[in-house]
Amino acid sequence: MATQTELSARLRAALKGPVSGLGDLGLTSTLRAVRVEDIAEAARELSNPEILAVFNWLDNERAAELLGLLNDEATSYVVENAPSARITDMLDRLPMDDAADVLDEASPEKLEELLTSLEKTAPDDAEEIRDLLSYPERSAGRLMTDAFMRLRADMSVNEAFAAVRDSDDEVETLSDLYITETVNEDREVLIGVISLRELVRAGARRKDPNVKVRDFMTTDVISVSTDTDQEECARLISKYDFMAMPVLEHGNFVGIVTVDDIIDVLVEEGTEDMLALGAVTPTEKPYLANSIFDLFKQRFGWLLLLFVAESMTGFVLRNYQGELEKVVALSFFVPLLIGSGGNAGAQAVTTITRALALGEVNFRDIVRVIWREARAGLLLGSALGLVGFVRVLIWGNGPNLALVIGISQLVVIVWAVTVGSSLPIVFKRLGLDPAVMSAPFITTLVDATGLIFYFTIAHILLPELK
């Protein structure tokens, strides 16, 4: 199997060939020999125009698949620049949830153009895509597909079986079969579920035509609502080991979210949380597809904000200029002290942010969390404070300064751990972007405030400053 870099190099080389002749032949044979998933992976290292050229070379079936696999930014480029008729054809071939994802990257004008043209050939699809796009981003409604397998409760095993056999190619999964009741044109309710496996095996045992699907379906079905957050869907699918999860809207059964989409959600949310914790604005693009300016944009805003916040340290230090001039040794320990505080705060914010994402901790746990972390901070601070005390003594800066460092270390760490553990919970509760609560943000916050503790303690304990 060629690696991603080898394949992208081969694709790029083939693209550079003359428009007709060997170049084309090279590209065509390269493209035929590989899976679309591998082309999508290689596309991580291609420029958008190169991706478009590859897209144009693929047959419609494979081009549609590729479109469903590209990152959002490449998708957007292809949708805007490929012939609209071809994109409309792709939309028809893709599962509806993927088609909606693709269109989500189109400009408003392009979106209207494509949907209007799709309405002519496949009005139902166009309507469903409009429906899907009406749900909030990152909700179950956005992820779901209505191409699930429906059975009726009064079907016999053989009838159910025949229904599965004759099912539409578009049905996304046959792992779970849903038993529904159509109340009226606009209302279909979910009354049970069986797995294809159960049906197949029921077939062996229940030849009796009087045995109906109703008799062995599971009626206690776990479902989510169209506005359930995608992260919560992922948590539930992971908890119950489901292959798919039904989605309801006002009690109406409108779609299912499948496990493959959930895997994408897990990877995507993991990336976002991790980058946010590192004070980097998440992007949909793979690392090597970002330009240098993209990298700059992802980082500069946070860096500037943190710079402004960190400027507070300058105010604090200038405020204590007199003390620094009297006891210059005080300045030796500034980075050590606030560095350790920042590190302890980073540990706390990381731990709590992950626990929040995993649903291990909620807002109602805030008092418990702060109480736990304060005690952990007391232990960590005492231990590190002792180390700091001994360290300064050994360096020969005298017992008074050693005591200042030891006590400051304790206070700063308790403070850092408490701030680092409570702020992410508060921010999540307030519905604010938890991305602001990055480890560098906590570090910066602790730097400025920690210095105030430091100099206050120095004032109390150092006779030179009295």
Added chain:
Amino acid sequence: MATQTELSARLRAALKGPVSGLGDLGLTSTLRAVRVEDIAEAARELSNPEILAVFNWLDNERAAELLGLLNDEATSYVVENAPSARITDMLDRLPMDDAADVLDEASPEKLEELLTSLEKTAPDDAEEIRDLLSYPERSAGRLMTDAFMRLRADMSVNEAFAAVRDSDDEVETLSDLYITETVNEDREVLIGVISLRELVRAGARRKDPNVKVRDFMTTDVISVSTDTDQEECARLISKYDFMAMPVLEHGNFVGIVTVDDIIDVLVEEGTEDMLALGAVTPTEKPYLANSIFDLFKQRFGWLLLLFVAESMTGFVLRNYQGELEKVVALSFFVPLLIGSGGNAGAQAVTTITRALALGEVNFRDIVRVIWREARAGLLLGSALGLVGFVRVLIWGNGPNLALVIGISQLVVIVWAVTVGSSLPIVFKRLGLDPAVMSAPFITTLVDATGLIFYFTIAHILLPELK
């Protein structure tokens, strides 16, 4: 649906009742009414003895399920403290990969005792568990199960169908059916795969008994080897949207890894990477199940190591004591300068660590990555250096110091970004624990080295220091 905290409170209250009488009734009815997955979630907030009590109250079937869902540490406690005969019974009920996971948490003596007793009732299971435990941790061999559905290539559609219908209850998934050829007793090779869906639908079209499974199976099967890292398995399953992935050992088809295990891997690896980046030693336990001392243990080692590394800043500053005494204003900007450097380094290390985990970047990309990051650092450093320059001018510390700060800011950021992006790649390549390359570590490294740049530049540019 009761929340995790409500359910654990109910369980705890029921456990406190008298041993026979109302307490039992309360517990029994509480346990009957909820899914095992919910009990496992509630167990996050229970102590180990409480979990053991709940385990003892469940019937064998549900107790086995619970055992498969507990975190490693609770599993270990239950395995060591529940009656061995009961655990042996559980092992027999669990899928083999889960049984191996459970035993992995047992002490060596307990493991031998349980396997010896299992050998009497289910020698095949015992042997398979021994096999699974012989593979390296975090490998496909550890995750796989050999309970997959086998078909022969010369089966007709109806024969294949009958085989599926009569398949063993233990078969873990019927989504994919594997066509194998038994070469001899020890050797079974994988020659193709079909999905149950394809088989069901083939049944509708190919009534001809001469049509064999061979005629419509897929022969181009993607597989992994028993020693493939679990993260790589997850990447492939996610890339190809598989429900299961075959595992080979020296060409022998020995098992499959299923998507539900892969979801667990994704969550677990995501947690580990994130905590490691925050300089926290990962644990299997959910946050609220950790004691204060656990939290201390997860963090203190790193904090102490970072403290020692950060002590270097003290050396550097003491070394420049003369300069600090002459220009006390130099110390005002120390936290700002090294803070910004640390933040830029944290951004780079976070970005690259995630790109490595996603397979977007490899060791062979190291030169490209450094070149990209150095240029991004140059942009970030120039912009922030300019801000710093203006900031110091406005503060009235004179153009010379302003220039020192601006240039130092630029140099420190380029340095931080380069170090932060290259070290994780180097560490991963060396097979060292990438956990050491945490954001706090990079921050700390940049603190000490950044100060040397700062004072060197000050020496060159400040006339007072000449």
